[in-house]
Amino acid sequence: MRRVRLFVTLLACAGLIVALAAAVLDVAGAAVSSELPEQLRASLERSGVEHPVTAVLLNFRSYDTLLEIGVLVIAGMAGISLASTNSLEDPALRSADSLLYALQRWFVPVMLLLAAYLLWAGAYRPGGAFQAGAVLAATGVLMRLGGLPMAFIRPGILLRLGLVIGFAVFLLVAVVGALMGEAFLAYPATMAGLLILTIEVALTLSIGMILLALFVAAPVTDEHEPEEGAGS
Amino acid sequence: MSSALLYALAGVALCGIGLAGFLLLNHLLRRLLAFNLIGSGVFLVLVGLAQHRGGPDPVPQALVLTGIVVAIAATALAVVLIRRYFHLTGRTSFKAESEGDGGGAGS
Numbered sequence: 001m002r003r004v005r006l007f008v009t010l011l012a013c014a015g016l017i018v019a020l021a022a023a024v025l026d027v028a029g030a031a032v033s034s035e036l037p038e039q040l041r042a043s044l045e046r047s048g049v050e051h052p053v054t055a056v057l058l059n060f061r062s063y064d065t066l067l068e069i070g071v072l073v074i075a076g077m078a079g080i081s082l083a084s085t086n087s088l089e090d091p092a093l094r095s096a097d098s099l100l101y102a103l104q105r106w107f108v109p110v111m112l113l114l115a116a117y118l119l120w121a122g123a124y125r126p127g128g129a130f131q132a133g134a135v136l137a138a139t140g141v142l143m144r145l146g147g148l149p150m151a152f153i154r155p156g157i158l159l160r161l162g163l164v165i166g167f168a169v170f171l172l173v174a175v176v177g178a179l180m181g182e183a184f185l186a187y188p189a190t191m192a193g194l195l196i197l198t199i200e201v202a203l204t205l206s207i208g209m210i211l212l213a214l215f216v217a218a219p220v221t222d223e224h225e226p227e228e229g230a231g232s
Numbered sequence: 233m234s235s236a237l238l239y240a241l242a243g244v245a246l247c248g249i250g251l252a253g254f255l256l257l258n259h260l261l262r263r264l265l266a267f268n269l270i271g272s273g274v275f276l277v278l279v280g281l282a283q284h285r286g287g288p289d290p291v292p293q294a295l296v297l298t299g300i301v302v303a304i305a306a307t308a309l310a311v312v313l314i315r316r317y318f319h320l321t322g323r324t325s326f327k328a329e330s331e332g333d334g335g336g337a338g339s
Contacts, residue, residue, distance in 0.1 A: 006256065009252060009255050009256055010252060013248045013249070013251050013252040013255075014248065016247070016248050016251060017244055017245055017247070017248035020244040020247060020248070020277075021241055021244045024237075024240050024241060024244055024277060024281060025237075025241075027281060028237050028240070028281060028284050028285075034289070036289065036291050037286060037287075037289050037290070037291075040290055040291065052290035053290045053293050053294050053297065055290070056290050056291055056293075056294035057294045057297065057298070061291070061294060061295075064294075064295065064298050065298060068298045068301060068302055071302055071305065072301065072302070072305045075305040075306065075308070075309045076305070078309055078312075079308065079309050079312045082312050082313065082316050083312070130297060130300075130301050133301075134304075207301065210305065211304065211305070211308065214305065214308035214309060214311075214312060215308065217312050218308075218311050218312045218315045
C-alpha cells in the first residue's frame with residue numbers, strides 16, 4: 001500500500017514536470033514579445049535612479065515593495081510574539097564561542113561597511129535595500145552567535161521603531177505625495193532620487209531588524225527541551 | 233535552446249522535486265525545505281523565461297527579488313512556528329509518531 005502511494009506520487013510529480021516543461025517551451029517558442037523592457041528604458045530618466053531593477057522596485061512598482069515590507073513587519077511581530085522568553089535579549093540565550101567573538105571584531109565593521117556600500121550602489125548597479133538589509137541581519141546574527149550584547153532588541157522603543165520605520169517612512173512618502181496632488185506613491189519628479197534614497201535607508205534598517213528578530217525568536221537552547229509528548 | 237531556457241527548465245524540475253518532497257516527507261522542517269524548493273523553482277522559471285528573448289528583463293527580476301525577501305520572512309516565521317509546536321507537543325510532524333502517543337494530527 002505504502003509502495004503504491006509512493007509510486008503514484010512520484011508519477012504525478014513527473015507528470016507535473018513534463019506538463020510544466022511543455023508549457024515553458026510553448027511560451028518560449030511563441031513569437032509575441034513584450035514591449036515592457038522598451039517602455040522601462042524609455043522612462044528610466046524620470047525614475048530618479050539609474051539601475052532598472054531599483055527603478056522598478058521603488059518607483060514603477062512600489063506598491064509591491066510597500067506591501068512586501070508590510071508582510072515583513074507582520075511576520076516579524078508574529079515571530080516575536082511567539083518567542084518563548086520575555087525578552088529577545090536574554091543573557092541565558094547567548095552562546096559564547098571565543099573564536100567567533102574574536103572573529104567578529106574584524107567582521108562586524110566590514111559587514112556594516114558592506115551593507116552601506118550595497119545600499120548606495122543600488123542607485124546605479126545591482127544592490128539596494130534588500131541586499132543591504134540581508135547583510136545587516138547577517139551581522140546581527142553573527143553578533144548574536146558570538147555573544148555580543150545587543151541592547152536594541154530588548155523590548156522597548158528601539159525595537160518597535162526598528163521594526164516599523166521602513167513601512168512608516170514608505171507610507172508617509174506615499175500619503176504626502178497623494179496629499180500634494182500626485183497619485184498615491186507617485187514621487188515629484190525633481191525629488192524622486194532623494195525620496196528613493198530616504199525610503200531605502202529606512203527599508204534597510206527595518207529589513208535587517210525584522211530578519212534578526214525572527215532569527216532570535218527561535219532560540220536553540222537545551223534547557224527548554226520538553227519531555228516527549230508532554231502537554232499536547 | 234538558450235541558456236536562459238535551461239534555467240527555466242531547471243526551475244520546472246525543482247518544482248516537481250519540491251512537490252514530491254512536500255507530499256512524501258513527514259518531518260516539518262523537511263516539508264518547509266521542500267516548499268522552499270518549489271518557490272525557488274518558480275523564481276527560476278520567472279527569471280529564465282523572461283530573459284530567454286532580448287536579454288535580462290528588469291520587471292520580473294524586481295518581482296523575484298520581492299518574492300525572495302517575502303519567502304525568507306515566511307520561512308523564518310515557519311521555523312519559529314515549528315519550534316513552538318515542538319516545544320508544546322514534542323513532535324516534529326503532524327502525525328503521531330507511535331501508537332499510544334495520544335491524539336492524532338496536531339494541526
